[in-house]
Amino acid sequence: MTVEHQPGSRSAGVPADQATVRRANLSLVLRHVSARGQCSRSSVAAETGLNKTTISSLVGELQARGLVKEIGPHHAGSVGRPSLALVLDGSGVGALGVELNADYIAAFATDLAGRVLADRRIGFDAMGSEPERSLDKLGQVIGSTVAELDRRGVALAGLTVAVPGLVDTAGGTVVFAPNLGWRGVPMIERLRSAGVPAGVPMAVDNDANLAALAEYRSGVAVGVPNLIYLTGEVGVGCGIITGGRPLSGADGFAGEAGHVMVDPYGDECGCGRIGCWETKVGLAALVRMATPDRAYGVGPQVVRDPEERLAEIEQRRADGDPRAEAAVAEVGRWLGRGASTLVNLFNPQVIVLGGYFARLAEQLIPVARAELARLGMSVAADRCRFAASTLGFGAASRGGVDVVIERVLSDPTSIAMRP
Structure with missing residues (x-):
């Protein structure tokens, strides 16, 4: 990569x-x-x-x-x-993973042995920003993290950037990111001009693919050779590990389950199509159903971290708001329906729920499990379990770190001799 x-x-x-x-x-x-x-x-x-x-x-x-x-x-x-x-x-060797998503930027850095050097997430409205502004802000986050590593005497061995969309990994270009409104953005070229240090190896990949890698390497499904990772963000990302290796497809675009049509009479998706799965289970869908007065794109837009939105929905549920309760149950049902298709196609051992799905896993999994049992092929469905990620919204940036470390393990000569 x-x-x-x-x-x-x-x-x-x-x-x-x-x-x-x-x-x-x-x-x-x-x-x-x-x-x-x-x-x-x-x-x-x-x-x-x-x-x-x-x-x-x-x-x-x-x-x-x-x-x-x-x-x-x-x-x-x-x-x-x-x-x-x-x-x-x-x-003295650092690995950095960063993620630009619809409403936040995350950065995670470790040394080669996995000791955490930096772990941060900031709210940022990438949906409402032009690519140039988003990449400038991302460049600032990268620059401040690299400066922190420099102060610790750690040399950066590489950087991996995660984005929610289709990525040409060979060219470092975001081909299409519906929820960001990006098409054909040469990300590496733009980040270099935004101040990312010259000479640092860089890679760009889909956020769910990197998060799936993180779960396989160090998450709740560590070492499980056949798993699917679903990230609940504004949209829905899907990363697939099969036989212990990421499934990328011919062009690196495999796993776009969020844009599989599940309702031909449903809502319009950010990709321009109708009734995509993420219009039923994405965070934007949950917020619209549970707190319509705070829906994305409604009224004055204030940058809000996903955790803040979830905290409000959980509070409304605790206060007995039937609309919030029904919204979570509806997401659980559609989550199970989509999962049944994935189980029938890929026969995973585990479906790892990340992003906001993990935060609401206690409520979502029983409903999703029932739908999976109803719609999935019986043997495959019975042998597949749901698991809530413990990596939070930073899973993709952790997967980015894994990519850098793997590069060093594959070629130790990429690290310069010490004086």
Whole structure:
């Protein structure tokens, strides 16, 4: 998913074929240490099949790049002198994921070992803003986060941007984002002009795809090889993991379940079509049904974070407002109907509910479960469960971090040697 590649990562004077082999071996050792936690050089040699001399050379280079370090002693249960243990370092290597959505911008950054360095979300009306203004604001958020990493002595290894729409990942262009009103926006080009540091590898991807990756790597469905992630935002995003790999389709546009027509006589969607699934279950639909006086596009528009809108709906439900109660139940029914189609098509083990769906999961899941049981193929439906995400509205930005870390694990030479 990387859009820009950094030249000159190969060690000087090393022939191309040797450099390729060494890069692969560096990746093998780094992944091994990342997966195992503390381990000795001898255990790395035994389990990777590389000889001890090669391991010593590779470890030395990974240390020079600040990616692993030794702590000690390491007790492996054998007699004799204990060895030092290798562990993942990466404290000076940062990964940043940011998300631009209809009414907020989120930023999340960690070091290579997953230690959180920044985690923030601000309200922003991207629906009511031109692309230039939205990208300027996004550039400011990125700039302030990068400056924070700089103050910590952390060098940024890469940046991934999540947006709610169809993305040409190879070119870094947002092809179509209905709820933002974007068509053909060259996002990476615009962000560079907005002040994103030159030389930092950048990628752009769909928000639900990245959120699904985050759930698979570290969320409620960690390690589940077949899952579907549904994000409840103003619209509805869908990310699919099948066989442990993201399903992207021929052009990277797979998973647009929110724009599958479910009601030919329904409301007009932001994409211009009638009766899309997100017109039934998106946050905009819930707000319109539960609090019509506060609906998107009605009256003076004040930038409101999704959490604020949900808090108001929950308060009205607590106060016994039948309209709010009915709205949540209606969303649950349509959520289950749409989920039944996804289960019939993809046979997932888990459907992870993110965004506002997670906040209202206790009310939504029983209703959705009943609809899924009624409409889904019985065996597939019985074996699929709903799970509420714990990653909140920042799931996509966390997935963006995972993309950067995966890039480093695949090519440790992308990180410069320390002086």
